[in-house]
Amino acid sequence: MNRLPLIGGCTLSPDGLDQQRERARRSSSSVADVELGQEYLAVRFGPEVDDELVAELVAVESECCSFFSIRYDAEKRALRLTVEDEQRRPALAAFAGAFRHGNEP
Numbered sequence: 001m002n003r004l005p006l007i008g009g010c011t012l013s014p015d016g017l018d019q020q021r022e023r024a025r026r027s028s029s030s031v032a033d034v035e036l037g038q039e040y041l042a043v044r045f046g047p048e049v050d051d052e053l054v055a056e057l058v059a060v061e062s063e064c065c066s067f068f069s070i071r072y073d074a075e076k077r078a079l080r081l082t083v084e085d086e087q088r089r090p091a092l093a094a095f096a097g098a099f100r101h102g103n104e105p
Contacts, residue, residue: 010064010065011064024057024098025098027045027049027054027057031043031100032046032077034096034099036092036093036096039083039089039092040082042080043078043080044076046077054072055072055074065088065091067084068088069082081095
């Protein structure tokens with residue numbers, strides 16, 4: 001699985017980060033499309049997505065990484081993460097990788 005880096009400002013413990021990685025990996029099987037821009041990540045899920053799993057992923061990420069702006073529209077199955085701080089943009093690419101290739105090392 002691609003590693004979600006621990007970015008400065010993230011408050012997750014190592015165990016919490018592992019659990020968040022697992023949520024991303026599990027939800028990746030439902031990903032229909034991933035679009036990565038310089039300041040955003042847009043993920044569209046298929047109809048089989050586990051909305052509760054994505055909601056938990058969003059809730060944890062919103063709490064631990066206040067530098068992200070995160071929205072999930074369950075009706076459209078669309079997740080969007082944005083970050084303005086250039087220093088923290090690598091986290092978007094790591095998430096994109098996790099959603100694109102959730103089962104790769």
